Amino acid sequence: MKNKKITTDNSIEELVNIPNKDKNRLFLISAIGLATLMVRLLIDFDYYSTALMYIGIPYLVALAILFYTRESDKPYNLKSKYWNKLRMALIIMLGSSIILFEGFLCVLMFMPIYFFVLLITFIADYYTQKNKNKDKGKTLVHVFSLIILALSLEGTHENLSFDRNHNVSVTYISNQSVDEIKNNLIQPIHFDSKRPWFLKLFPQPYDVAAGSLEEGDIHEIKYRYHRWFFTNTHEGKILLEIDQVKKNKIETLILEDTSYMSNYINFKGTEIQFKQLEENKTEITLTINFERKLDPSWYFKPLEEYGIGQTAHYLMNSIILRE
Numbered sequence: 001m002k003n004k005k006i007t008t009d010n011s012i013e014e015l016v017n018i019p020n021k022d023k024n025r026l027f028l029i030s031a032i033g034l035a036t037l038m039v040r041l042l043i044d045f046d047y048y049s050t051a052l053m054y055i056g057i058p059y060l061v062a063l064a065i066l067f068y069t070r071e072s073d074k075p076y077n078l079k080s081k082y083w084n085k086l087r088m089a090l091i092i093m094l095g096s097s098i099i100l101f102e103g104f105l106c107v108l109m110f111m112p113i114y115f116f117v118l119l120i121t122f123i124a125d126y127y128t129q130k131n132k133n134k135d136k137g138k139t140l141v142h143v144f145s146l147i148i149l150a151l152s153l154e155g156t157h158e159n160l161s162f163d164r165n166h167n168v169s170v171t172y173i174s175n176q177s178v179d180e181i182k183n184n185l186i187q188p189i190h191f192d193s194k195r196p197w198f199l200k201l202f203p204q205p206y207d208v209a210a211g212s213l214e215e216g217d218i219h220e221i222k223y224r225y226h227r228w229f230f231t232n233t234h235e236g237k238i239l240l241e242i243d244q245v246k247k248n249k250i251e252t253l254i255l256e257d258t259s260y261m262s263n264y265i266n267f268k269g270t271e272i273q274f275k276q277l278e279e280n281k282t283e284i285t286l287t288i289n290f291e292r293k294l295d296p297s298w299y300f301k302p303l304e305e306y307g308i309g310q311t312a313h314y315l316m317n318s319i320i321l322r323e
Helices: 002-016 020-044 051-068 078-099 104-130 135-152 178-185 297-320
Strands: 165-174 207-209 218-228 231-246 249-257 265-278 281-292
Touching (some): 020 078, 051 104, 078 104, 104 218, 104 297, 165 297, 178 281, 231 265, 265 297
Antiparallel strands (some): 165 281, 207 218, 218 231, 231 249, 249 265
């Protein structure tokens, strides 16, 4: 019995004295598992597009890393400690994304806000540690936590959401007449012109079935998106109806959108307005109407408006003006 007890004590001691590298692996595996579970729950309960996902999850990841790496008996070293924390956070994000089969585009769009929340949490922690024996350090913890909680609730309820309907317009002056521009619109559509760098991140139509420019005509735009460069493919399409065709205006409506981007943006339609300035000079304004699906608005609204603006410029040059 005595020998058995000694063996048991030694086993416990070995378990407690796990090498740091193994402890880090265990922590990262556990954190990846918990992050994956939390995201899965948000998806199942339809909160995946809310700020709970884009602010709440990064904040919890930051807290887990801070508690795990807390070393109260060592001097506070900003550079070494926080660089290690950021590397851990990156591994957790990439690991959970792989398990959840998230696409490259999702990961790329998530990264800026993910690291922003991590950084402000780490900055708040650094300030708190420097003032941990003072009341202002404790006050900061409570205030910061309440702010994060409030920001994380955006989108979880109608009363906690900002306006989601937006539009982006671009205006060009062309040396073509209105009739010439309308003739451009009925020509075969080929997306072979050079796209801005930001648009290259997103899927481009590979086939457009467009009829005439008559009211009621429906155009079918097909998309194919490889979530991981060449695999995990998503097929989808947009059905676009020519709603109104007038002398100085053309309006379209989106009837159906099963493209990959429909998970994040609800495209509603477009409006093209013409203003004849001179005999062969026309002012053209293209407006794209869309609904933002993702929160928080302070991050996704400017990001989506920028992307839609780049799209409007591209459509203006490659389809409307053909220049």
